[in-house]
Amino acid sequence: MNSSADNESEGSSRGPGSTRILALTVCSAAIGGTFQYGYNISIINAPTVYIRGFINDTYMDRWGIGLDTPQVTLVWTLIVSAFSLGGLLGALLAGPMAVHFGRKNSLLINNVFLFVGTVLVLTCRVSRSFEMIILARCLVGINAGVSMNIQPMYFGESAPKHLRGAVAFSSAVFTAFGIFLGQVVGLTELLGTEPMWPYLLGSNALPGLIQVLSLPWLPESPRYLLIDRGDREACVRALQRLRGGEAPVLEMEEMLQEQQQQQLIALKSESASSFKTPWSLFKDRNLRSQLKTVMAASSAMILCGNDSIYFYASYIFLEAGIPAEKIQYVAIGTGASELTASILSNVLIERVGRRYLLVGGYSLMVFWTIVFTLALTLQSHGVAGMPYLSMACVFAYILSFGLGPAGVTGILPAEIFDQGSRPVVYMVTGSLMWLSLILVGMLFPFIINSLGNFCFLPFLVVCLVSAVFLGLTLPETKGKTLAEINAEFDRKNGMKKERMEKQMDEPIKDHYQLGTGCSFSTMTQNPDYDHMKRSMTSSSE
Numbered sequence: 001m002n003s004s005a006d007n008e009s010e011g012s013s014r015g016p017g018s019t020r021i022l023a024l025t026v027c028s029a030a031i032g033g034t035f036q037y038g039y040n041i042s043i044i045n046a047p048t049v050y051i052r053g054f055i056n057d058t059y060m061d062r063w064g065i066g067l068d069t070p071q072v073t074l075v076w077t078l079i080v081s082a083f084s085l086g087g088l089l090g091a092l093l094a095g096p097m098a099v100h101f102g103r104k105n106s107l108l109i110n111n112v113f114l115f116v117g118t119v120l121v122l123t124c125r126v127s128r129s130f131e132m133i134i135l136a137r138c139l140v141g142i143n144a145g146v147s148m149n150i151q152p153m154y155f156g157e158s159a160p161k162h163l164r165g166a167v168a169f170s171s172a173v174f175t176a177f178g179i180f181l182g183q184v185v186g187l188t189e190l191l192g193t194e195p196m197w198p199y200l201l202g203s204n205a206l207p208g209l210i211q212v213l214s215l216p217w218l219p220e221s222p223r224y225l226l227i228d229r230g231d232r233e234a235c236v237r238a239l240q241r242l243r244g245g246e247a248p249v250l251e252m253e254e255m256l257q258e259q260q261q262q263q264l265i266a267l268k269s270e271s272a273s274s275f276k277t278p279w280s281l282f283k284d285r286n287l288r289s290q291l292k293t294v295m296a297a298s299s300a301m302i303l304c305g306n307d308s309i310y311f312y313a314s315y316i317f318l319e320a321g322i323p324a325e326k327i328q329y330v331a332i333g334t335g336a337s338e339l340t341a342s343i344l345s346n347v348l349i350e351r352v353g354r355r356y357l358l359v360g361g362y363s364l365m366v367f368w369t370i371v372f373t374l375a376l377t378l379q380s381h382g383v384a385g386m387p388y389l390s391m392a393c394v395f396a397y398i399l400s401f402g403l404g405p406a407g408v409t410g411i412l413p414a415e416i417f418d419q420g421s422r423p424v425v426y427m428v429t430g431s432l433m434w435l436s437l438i439l440v441g442m443l444f445p446f447i448i449n450s451l452g453n454f455c456f457l458p459f460l461v462v463c464l465v466s467a468v469f470l471g472l473t474l475p476e477t478k479g480k481t482l483a484e485i486n487a488e489f490d491r492k493n494g495m496k497k498e499r500m501e502k503q504m505d506e507p508i509k510d511h512y513q514l515g516t517g518c519s520f521s522t523m524t525q526n527p528d529y530d531h532m533k534r535s536m537t538s539s540s541e
């Protein structure tokens with residue numbers, strides 16, 4: 001009942017093109033955010049050979065002796081992992097930045113890292129220094145780490161309830177688009193040539209520039225303005241612009257209630273719902289199962305090796321027996337299939353549900369790794385046509401990833417956790433994600449070299465474990481209220497079910513009942529929920 005009333009009040013103020021500002025905000029934030037992440041992951045692939053040559057040449061110039069292959073590989077690995085290391089730093093920086101400067105300003109300030117990195121990478125050849133590439137990649141990584149964490153918060157807080165799923169999912173679409181565009185720009189016909197590689201690496205300044213030129217004219221997150229800044233007028237103005245008309249009364253009320261709630265919490269201090277540090281999050285027994293689930297999901301998203309395929313696409317296709325001169329075009333196909341899948345998934349998510357997409361995605365990936373391994377084995381026995389089968393498997397693997405895990409993983413923390421814990425949960429999952437990227441990035445070349453035909457077996461294990469674990473721990477979150485989701489988790493946390501239900505009396509249940517396809521974030525912003533949770537916490541102790 002709640003949702004229909006909501007839709008009405010929103011609907012009455014919705015004129016044609018009223019979500020234009022919201023759409024522009026999403027594009028502007030994402031172009032310097034997840035797009036940038038995808039773009040930077042894929043542009044490093046094309047100039048591998050040139051940069052390796054450059055490392056050796058500069059070393060030769062400086063010290064008069066050349067390097068041998070393992071040493072060059074070591075420096076190259078440093079360049080590749082510097083990005084993930086930077087990302088980890090960025091993920092840790094993002095929480096404090098988002099609270100201190102606000103969502104929009106943090107994203108804008110964040111571009112400083114990017115631009116310094118661009119200057120370094122454009123001047124590294126003149127200064128004959130490969131160290132500058134390492135530093136530049138680290139700075140670009142910080143940029144990606146910060147925006148990857150702030151962007152979902154900004155989106156979740158700016159979108160109206162009925163669009164929240166789609167808006168959150170656009171992050172995955174932009175990642176895939178970045179990967180795809182990076183692969184296109186990296187073609188030998190464009191910037192993927194020996195003289196052009198510094199410009200290829202520096203081309204990531206353009207999306208940043210677009211963001212710096214567009215985002216200042218778009219509204220800040222209304223929720224941040226009201227709750228963190230206490231600026232009611234600014235909040236109303238931002239909300240009016242985002243909704244393209246009058247600020248919806250119900251939404252405004254919800255926010256005001258939450259503001260009051262936050263003030264109460266601040267007065268009482270040390271409350272269960274004001275999480276500020278990862279430590280307090282880990283200590284809370286009521287959140288243990290939720291935390292385990294999102295931590296598993298975000299590590300699995302990277303450990304399944306999908307993003308490393310972009311780092312090492314050429315290796316994999318060589319291993320699969322694709323002719324060297326065709327590889328760059330095949331690689332573009334990988335980007336294109338993730339893009340297609342993520343767009344498709346955007347349509348599916350509200351129908352099929354998060355749990356099915358996630359568990360189904362990993363199960364499909366298990367299947368494809370098995371076929372891939374069989375194809376590689378048969379290929380080494382000389383069975384014809386196998387390179388094409390294994391290539392098809394890589395595509396199918398990426399498609400399955402794009403359909404489920406790619407998009408669902410990012411929105412889980414927003415759906416499972418309340419406003420108070422969200423920044424810190426993103427900090428934890430973001431760090432895990434980047435740590436996994438470092439791990440896989442460093443292990444991948446060795447996996448390929450030492451396991452040969454069985455190089456996808458470690459990923460098979462990851463996908464299998466993820467499918468089973470998430471299948472067991474993750475309740476379906478689609479169309480359910482946060483209170484219901486938490487009730488499911490509480491059973492797993494070993495809390496008594498009756499106690500939970502006693503707390504959740506009928507009027508509140510009604511109040512939280514949403515139609516399908518709505519996001520639960522609204523629930524988290526309701527003071528009743530916080531109240532309920534706190535009383536639960538106290539009764540359990």
Ligand SMILES: *[C@@H]1O[C@H](CO)[C@@H](O)[C@H](O)[C@H]1NC(C)=O
Nearest residue numbers: 056057060066067068069072
């Ligand atoms: C590095 O350069 C030297 C001198 O040009 C060359 O002998 C050596 O093979 C190169 N090392 C690699 C790994 O290409």
